[in-house]
Amino acid sequence: xxxxxxxxxxxxxxxxxxxxxxxxxxxxxxxxxxxxxxxxxxxxxxxxxxxxxxxxxxxxxxxxxxxxxxxxxxxxxxxxxxxxxxxxxxxxxxxxxxxxxxxxxxxxxxxxxxxxxxxxxxxxxxxxxxxxxxxxxxxxxxxxxxxxxxxxxxxxxxxxxxxxxxxxxxxxxxxxxxxxxxxxxxxxxxxxxxxxxxxxxxxxxxxxxxxxxxxxxxxxxxxxxxxxxxxxxxxxxxxxxxxxxxxxxxxxxxxxxxxxxxxxxxxxxxxxxxxxxxxxxxxxxxxxxxxxxxxxxxxxxxxxxxxxxxxxxxxxxxxxxxxxxxxxxxxxxxxxxxxxxxxxxxxxxxxxxxxxxxxxxxxxxxx
Numbered sequence: 001x002x003x004x005x006x007x008x009x010x011x012x013x014x015x016x017x018x019x020x021x022x023x024x025x026x027x028x029x030x031x032x033x034x035x036x037x038x039x040x041x042x043x044x045x046x047x048x049x050x051x052x053x054x055x056x057x058x059x060x061x062x063x064x065x066x067x068x069x070x071x072x073x074x075x076x077x078x079x080x081x082x083x084x085x086x087x088x089x090x091x092x093x094x095x096x097x098x099x100x101x102x103x104x105x106x107x108x109x110x111x112x113x114x115x116x117x118x119x120x121x122x123x124x125x126x127x128x129x130x131x132x133x134x135x136x137x138x139x140x141x142x143x144x145x146x147x148x149x150x151x152x153x154x155x156x157x158x159x160x161x162x163x164x165x166x167x168x169x170x171x172x173x174x175x176x177x178x179x180x181x182x183x184x185x186x187x188x189x190x191x192x193x194x195x196x197x198x199x200x201x202x203x204x205x206x207x208x209x210x211x212x213x214x215x216x217x218x219x220x221x222x223x224x225x226x227x228x229x230x231x232x233x234x235x236x237x238x239x240x241x242x243x244x245x246x247x248x249x250x251x252x253x254x255x256x257x258x259x260x261x262x263x264x265x266x267x268x269x270x271x272x273x274x275x276x277x278x279x280x281x282x283x284x285x286x287x288x289x290x291x292x293x294x295x296x297x298x299x300x301x302x303x304x305x306x307x308x309x310x311x312x313x314x315x316x317x318x319x320x321x322x323x324x325x326x327x328x329x330x331x332x333x334x335x336x337x338x339x340x341x342x343x344x345x346x347x348x349x350x351x352x353x354x355x356x357x358x359x360x361x362x363x364x365x366x367x
Contacts, residue, residue, distance in 0.1 A: 001125060004043045006224040006242070007054030007158070007194030008210040009036055010090060011071075012062040015214075024306050031244040033070060035212035038242035039224050040074055043081060046226060050121060051081055054194025054208070055088025055132070055158030060097060068098045076105040083108045084119070087131040088158030088194050089175045094133060116141050116155060124151035125229070128188070132158060138176045147187035152233040155183070155191040161205065180205060189233030197222075201237055208239070213247035216279040216308070246276030251312065255284035260291050264300045267309065271301035278304050281312035288318055288359070316352045323355070330358045 011032050015025040043051045058067055075083050087093040087110065094100065099110045111117060111129035119127050126149060130141045140159065147153045159176035175195060183191050183204045191205040199209030199222045209222025221239045228236040250270055257263045267280055278301065286292060297309040324334045337350050 001050065001121065001229045002046070002048045003050045003052055003192070003227045003229065004039070004046070004048040004224055005052045005054060005192045005206065005208050005227060006036075006039050006211055007088075007208055008056045008197055009058070009212070010056055010210065010214055011036070011058035011067055012064065013059055013214060014062065027305065028245065032212050034244040035242050036074065038244070039211065040078055042224055042226075042240055042242060043078065048081070048226065050127075051078065051083045052156050052192050053083070053085040054156060054192060055086050056090040056194055057085065057087075058091050058098065060091055060135070063091075063098050068102050071098065072102050072104065075108045079105055079107045081107060082121075084127060084129060084156060085110045086129045086156045086158055086194070087111065087133075089132045089135050089138065092133055092135055093131040111156070114138065114141075116145055116157070118147075118149070121154075124231075126151060126153050127156060128153060129156040132176065136175065140176050140178045140182075142178045142182040142186050145186050152229060152231070153188050154229065155186075155188050156193075157191070158194040160195055161193070161200075161202075161207075190227075190229070190235045192225075192227070199239065206235070206237060212243045213245045213277075216247060216249045216277075218247065246274070248274055248276065248278040249281075250278060251281045251283055253284040254282050254286055254290075254314070257290060258287060259289075260293065260296065263290065263292060264297055267297055267300040267307075271304060271307065274301070274304060276304065277306040277308075279308045279310065281310055283313045285315045285317040288316055288355070315348075316356070318352070318355055320351065330355060333358065 009032055012029060013032065015028045087099060091097065093110065093112050109119065111131045114130060114133050116128040116130045119129065121127050132138045141157045157176065159178050160174040162177050162179050180202060193205055193207050196207045197210040197214065197218060198207065199220045200207035206225055206227065208225040209220065211223050223239055223241045223243060226238045226240060252266050252270055254263050254266060257266065270280065271278055294309045298307050301307045320334055323331055324338065325331065333354055334351060337347055337354065342350065
């Protein structure tokens with residue numbers, strides 16, 4: 001059997017870093033819809049038997065009737081292809097969710113229970129699915145669970161594999177946690193999952209990753225996963241890109257730049273020939289006289305839909321040894337800060353901020 005898995009699309013995401021009402025934020029939300037259209041087109045073109053969604057299809061607190069109509073029509077056009085959805089913590093199942101309000105076509109099945117429930121896909125092949133019914137505090141679906149039938153048993157749910165949790169970075173919460181060993185112990189041959197935006201191809205479970213970029217820094221091939229399930233329960237997987245958006249995460253070394261214009265020129269050169277959205281991280285040693293304004297750099301690449309510029313490992317190139325010897329206010333300031341009980345990072349920030357203030361500089365964001 002051939003299954004197509006996707007998850008974590010997050011339709012109607014705020015894209016707060018762009019500003020909720022800015023045209024670009026609306027473009028990003030449209031790109032998410034277009035990515036789902038690509039998923040549906042892929043399902044039809046490769047002639048899969050089942051389409052699976054591992055949750056976080058949309059944002060519960062921002063979903064609109066227009067989104068409901070979009071999903072209803074898109075999945076309805078796939079008939080008779082079965083579509084199975086396991087709601088996650090962002091699109092959790094409840095009386096006010098789209099899942100309850102939409103009159104889905106007969107090919108769409110939304111799992112509604114917080115315990116894994118079985119559906120027979122074909123003789124000897126069972127899909128077990130479950131739903132989050134609240135935005136937080138969902139117990140692990142594999143806790144105290146064991147399949148009650150023979151044949152090949154697959155699972156579809158939105159959850160956090162504990163061994164993979166630390167790789168997701170700060171801010172990702174362990175919703176419906178489980179251990180990878182629980183999959184086999186429960187009698188399951190494979191688990192198709194959502195929640196982590198980082199793609200993961202493990203022996204007995206699969207995270208496809210979010211289909212279209214939601215933020216910068218996302219690495220690895222992600223999209224929709226074409227999974228072929230063999231008669232012995234093993235799974236062969238193939239990732240397919242469905243993204244509409246190109247997102248670039250780049251670094252510029254500004255050492256040697258004598259002015260804001262020099263920095264801007266370096267940013268422009270790096271972005272030349274790119275499309276989509278980009279985040280530029282500034283690093284290196286910045287000369288004290290450079291009047292660096294990050295907001296002014298946001299327009300440096302008109303070929304891009306959006307450009308975000310931030311400070312990384314950027315140092316201000318003050319000659320502290322020479323300044324400390326000056327019989328001046330700023331010389332005394334450097335001597336006092338050096339003698340203070342501060343960590344090295346605190347001392348650096350105080351020195352840079354203070355010196356730039358003494359120079360009557362307002363562009364303190366680089367500190």
